[in-house]
Amino acid sequence: MPTDLSTIDLATINVAHEVIVASIRSKVCQWEQESSDLATDGKLSNAVMVKNWAFSADILATTVSTARCQLRRRVASITLAGRSPQPPAMAGGWAALPLGFGWRIIDARSDR
Numbered sequence: 440m441p442t443d444l445s446t447i448d449l450a451t452i453n454v455a456h457e458v459i460v461a462s463i464r465s466k467v468c469q470w471e472q473e474s475s476d477l478a479t480d481g482k483l484s485n486a487v488m489v490k491n492w493a494f495s496a497d498i499l500a501t502t503v504s505t506a507r508c509q510l511r512r513r514v515a516s517i518t519l520a521g522r523s524p525q526p527p528a529m530a531g532g533w534a535a536l537p538l539g540f541g542w543r544i545i546d547a548r549s550d551r
Contacts, residue, residue, distance in 0.1 A: 447514050456507040463500040467493045 470493035477486035 447510075449511060449514060452507060452510060452514075456503065459503055460500050463496050463503070467496045467500070470496065 470489050474486045474490040474493060477483075477489060
């Protein structure tokens with residue numbers, strides 16, 4: 440993992456996440472079908488084993504999604520931290536104040 444997370448492209452992370460999770464979910468479906476087929480054939484021990492593989496892979500897909508969310512949050516916080524905390528003053532006595540993730544324009548000339 441790169442040490443400078445501010446250089447990571449979030450769109451690339453999203454695409455990679457979609458490809459990885461889709462691949463894992465496809466394998467989950469395959470194993471669930473194989474497990475069902477094995478149970479139908481009377482091979483219950485094998486069916487349970489393959490069903491456990493599917494369950495483990497499903498947990499892995501969830502873990503990958505959680506890791507992506509955590510990475511996105513870290514990248515976003517680094518990106519936001521790199522911005523200037525002081526907004527530029529605006530002409531005519533107007534000022535911009537940070538409000539959540541946006542800016543709120545106020546009239547600095549009034550006492551409100």
